[in-house]
Amino acid sequence: MRLSGVTVVLGSVVALDTVDLELSGGEVAAIVGANGSGKSTLLGVLGGLVRPRSGVVHRPPGRPALVSQESEGYRRLPITVRQTVTMGRWAERGRLGRIRASDRAIVQGALERCGLDQLADRRLGELSGGQRQRVLVARALAQQSGVILLDEPTAAADSASTDLIHRLLRAAADAGCLVVISSHDPAVHGIADRTVVLDYGRVTTETPRKCGTARPAGAVPPINTEPPTAAVPTIGPEAPSDARLTHAAGTHEEFGPNTDAGATEPGPPEAPTVSRPAAAPR
Numbered sequence: 001m002r003l004s005g006v007t008v009v010l011g012s013v014v015a016l017d018t019v020d021l022e023l024s025g026g027e028v029a030a031i032v033g034a035n036g037s038g039k040s041t042l043l044g045v046l047g048g049l050v051r052p053r054s055g056v057v058h059r060p061p062g063r064p065a066l067v068s069q070e071s072e073g074y075r076r077l078p079i080t081v082r083q084t085v086t087m088g089r090w091a092e093r094g095r096l097g098r099i100r101a102s103d104r105a106i107v108q109g110a111l112e113r114c115g116l117d118q119l120a121d122r123r124l125g126e127l128s129g130g131q132r133q134r135v136l137v138a139r140a141l142a143q144q145s146g147v148i149l150l151d152e153p154t155a156a157a158d159s160a161s162t163d164l165i166h167r168l169l170r171a172a173a174d175a176g177c178l179v180v181i182s183s184h185d186p187a188v189h190g191i192a193d194r195t196v197v198l199d200y201g202r203v204t205t206e207t208p209r210k211c212g213t214a215r216p217a218g219a220v221p222p223i224n225t226e227p228p229t230a231a232v233p234t235i236g237p238e239a240p241s242d243a244r245l246t247h248a249a250g251t252h253e254e255f256g257p258n259t260d261a262g263a264t265e266p267g268p269p270e271a272p273t274v275s276r277p278a279a280a281p282r
């Protein structure tokens with residue numbers, strides 16, 4: 001996954017400013033920064049949900065698994081935990097496709113690894129915020145994508161849930177996934193190979209991956225994680241119906257005034273003036 005000179009303008013705000021970034025399978029990248037610094041926007045670009053105004057985006061084949069912020073929308077969904085995690089398999093089977101015994105086994109495995117098997121028949125609205133976050137992570141794991149993008153996946157989690165989610169994500173990366181986590185939680189540094197610091201839409205600091213030195217050996221207990229498969233689409237309420245990440249050879253999109261790159265959202269109108277994001281509390 002590579003971004004070159006990516007700029008995103010939302011309304012009159014430069015949400016991302018000429019961002020260059022290269023991320024690889026097998027690593028956990030932590031995206032950190034103050035409120036409004038552009039973390040969610042960056043995840044949106046990586047996931048193909050936000051259209052840059054300019055720049056180049058290379059994506060690997062397949063659709064990423066997206067874990068959006070736990071929200072009121074999830075609380076209101078009249079579906080059970082198991083049904084939600086099963087949605088991860090729609091990626092491979094299609095919404096109307098038949099869920100097979102192998103899919104059910106994958107879902108059961110994801111439920112168990114996320115400590116949700118006892119809650120499988122509860123509705124989402126009957127869970128705590130931290131429990132719902134584990135459900136969203138379980139759904140992403142059930143998708144078995146090669147890329148998992150998570151927006152503050154531990155914001156409502158207690159320390160035990162945070163530790164579990166982090167260990168599962170670390171294990172997914174160790175199995176070959178690219179895992180990108182936007183977070184305000186300092187605990188994320190414990191599993192990250194790379195930290196990308198955003199400030200007013202710019203990457204100010206990037207700690208690149210150092211082969212073999214990112215984590216002390218044995219710091220993360222092994223977890224039984226299914227290896228990612230190549231090309232699986234995004235699922236879930238936040239997934240756009242026309243997500244364009246399905247090319248077997250990956251995608252290369254160029255954005256700019258003279259290009260017509262595939263986008264999933266209409267680009268912003270030409271803004272006569274562009275301001276920096278509103279100052280965030282430091």
Ligand SMILES: Nc1ncnc2c1ncn2[C@@H]1O[C@H](COP(=O)(O)OP(=O)(O)OP(=O)(O)O)[C@@H](O)[C@H]1O
Nearest residue numbers: 010011013015034035036037038039040041277278
């Ligand atoms: N739909 C929108 N229209 C205009 N500006 C927007 C829109 N969405 C976000 N922004 C602005 O873009 C900037 C980046 O927002 P973004 O949500 O990416 O920040 P963030 O780092 O994820 O913040 P947080 O930590 O609060 O989740 C902010 O200044 C925000 O106000």
